[in-house]
Amino acid sequence: MDVSKYIDYTLLNPTSTERNIIDLCHAAKRNGFYSVCVSSSYVALAKQLLENTKVKVCSVIGFPLGSTATASKVYEAKQAISDGADEIDMVINLGFLKSKNYVSVFKDISDVKLAIGKKTLKVILEVSELNKNEIIKACEISLDANADFIKTSSGFSKGGATLTVVKIIKKTVKDGLKISASGNIKDAETAKKFIDIGVSRITASSDFKIKQSV
Template sequence: MQLPTERELAATIDHAILKPDLTRTDVDAELDIAAQWGVFSVCVRPSDIAYAVRRLDGTGVAVGTVIGFPHGTTSTTAKVAETIRAFEDGATECDMVLNIGALRSGFDDVVADDIRAVVDAAGGRITKVILETSLLDDEQIARGSRLTEAGGADFVKTSTGFAGGGATVPHVRLMRENVGAPVQVKASGGVRSLDTALAMLDAGATRLGTSASATILGELRAIHAGETASGAVDESSY
C-alpha cells in the first residue's frame, strides 16, 4: 500500500490508555502523547473519561472508552448503565466486549441482543464490538462479525490486548469479509510498529488500537524526513 502521510495515519489511531495499574501521572503522560501526535482519539478507562475530556479540551483528540472490559461477562444491564454514564462523562465512542462465552456456546440471540442494547444506549454514537479473537476459532470470528453487524454496531474489533493475543492479518481479513461495507474493522492488540500498522490497514482495518502511537508515528516521520532529505540532495545536484 502507498505510504500514508503522518496526519492520515494519526487519524486512524485510538491511543490506548487502559492498563489497570496506570497512575494519574502515567495517564497524564499518555494523554500528552496523544495530543502531541494528533491521534484521532484516546481510549481510556471509564473512570478516566471526565478527566481526559478536560485535559484534552482544545486539542482535537476525541475521548473513547471501554464497556464490559476486558472479559465481556458483565450483564447487559450493567453494560447499558456503563454506556450511558460514559457518554454523560463526555466520551464520544465506546468499545464494548461482547459476551465471549455466549458466542462460543452458539447463543447468537444473546450476543446480538447484548450488542443491540449497548448500541441503543449509545444513542447514535460510535459503538465498536470487541470479539477477543485469540479466544475464538475462525467460524466464531466470522459469526461474531456478522452478529456485530446484526446488532447495529459501527465497528467490529479484534482484541482487548489483555487475553494473551492480539490482532492478526488473517483475522482482520476474515472480519472484513464477514461484514458489509458500512461496518468498519478495528485492529487492536499487538499493533506496535509501523509495519504492523500498515499491514492491518492493508488487510481492511480502518482504525488501530495501540499504546505505541509515538513509536508508530515516529517511524513514519523518520521515513518521510529521509525522503525529504533525499529529495533535497537530488534537487541541489542539478
C-alpha cells in the same frame, strides 16, 4: 501515509494513575492521534484535558472479560457518555457466543448501541479465543445489532490482530462495519500493513513507534 490519524492511543492498565492519563492525553495531542482510550473512571479527566482539540475520548465497557450483565454494560456505557466519551468499546460476551446463545449476544450489543445512540460503538472480539466460524458469526451479529466497528481484541488475552483474521472479518462485514486492529501492532510500518487491507483504526500503547519510513 499519516498513520497518526488512525491511532486509538490506549492505556487500560488497572494501576494507571491520573499522571499516566495526563501524559497519555498530552502525547495524543502532540502526535495528532485520533483518540485516547481509557477506563470509564478516567473519561471525565481525559475529556477535560482534550477540550478544544480534535482528539476524541473512547471508553471500554464490560472490560476486559465481557461477561458482565447486559444491564451493567448499558449503565456503564451511559455513564461514560455522560462523562464525555465519544466512543464506546464493549467486549462481546464470549461465553454466550460459544454457547451459541446468539439471541443474548445480539441483545448485549444492541442494548448498548440503543443506549448510546449516534455515538460510535466498537464490539471487541477476542480473536485468539475464537475459531473462524465464531469470528464470522460474531461479525454477522454485530452487523445486525447496528454496531459501528469490529475490534479484534482487548489486549488482555494471549493474542491479537493478524492480517489473516482481519481479512476474514473484512470479507464478512464488507463495508457494513469498520475494523479496529488491536494487539501485536508496535510500530507504524506494521500498522500500515493493516490499514492497507482495510483497517480503519489501530490500537496503540506507549511502546508504539510512530516514526515511519518515507
